[in-house]
Amino acid sequence: MALFVAFGGGWMADRLVGVSYPDAPAYKPADLDQPVDLAALQRSWPAGLTAPGDHNRLAGYLRAVDRGAIPPPAAGAAAAVPAAPPPDLGTLLASADPARGKSVAGVCASCHTFDQGGADRTGPNLWGVVGRDVASHSGFAYSPAIGTHPGNWTYEELDRYLASPARAIPGNKMAFAGIRRPQDRANLLAYLGSLGSAGVPKPAPKAEPAAGAGGD
Ligand code: HEC
Structure with missing residues (x-):
């Protein structure tokens, strides 16, 4: 009888209350696997990881994300980066x-x-x-x-x-x-x-890239 109460009671209680065990830990910070803009991070490196918690967020994202699903840098973005360097x-x-x-x-x-x-x-x-x-x-x-x-x-x-x-x-x-x-x-x-160095040659401006960089 005692055994029945000990085990059977537990079994009964489970049926009645309907315990469900979560498969993710409940203490996980909410934004840990939010998408992180990896391309922007790479562009601003190393300035992009300065806020407190940023490292954890990036690590959490990389752990959670399906790596195959990380979008490759867009063709346009890749082209925009070399167009950006400051003038010579x-x-x-x-x-x-x-x-x-x-x-x-x-x-x-x-x-x-x-x-x-x-x-x-x-x-x-x-x-x-x-x-x-x-x-x-x-x-x-x-x-x-x-x-x-x-x-x-x-x-x-x-x-x-x-x-x-x-x-x-x-x-x-x-x-x-x-x-x-x-x-x-x-x-x-x-x-x-302008201070007594008038004759010193200045570097020549580099030629504009042939196509489409357009202003700044
Ligand atoms: C805190 C003091 C300090 C400030 C501010 C400073 N310099 Fe200097 N500068 C020095 C010293 C000291 C040297 C010599 C370095 C050595 O002997 O290693 C030097 C050397 C130089 C040289 C090399 C000179 C030579 O004869 O070869 C140049 C050029 C120069 N400074 C330009 C500047 C310019 C332009 C600024 C402002 C934008 C500036 N410095 C600000 C202290 C200073």
């Missing part, structure tokens, strides 16, 4: 504005002077820097990193350096993060080029 330096320089560049150069003024014969500060005087040999301003004590850097300051080299001094010449001691926008750098270079 020559193109930017052709329409660059030295007056705007002069105001960009305000951020350099705590460390550099720009006038002919101007004093060295934390950094060397920059009159005529376009075209001059790297680390060649007499009287300034350059770091070994930049002192052994070969070549001269072409527009292209300066553009690379000013985009990220630390990356362009690792170990140099210009404590400056860099100027991110290509247009700002082009304006700045146009200004620097």
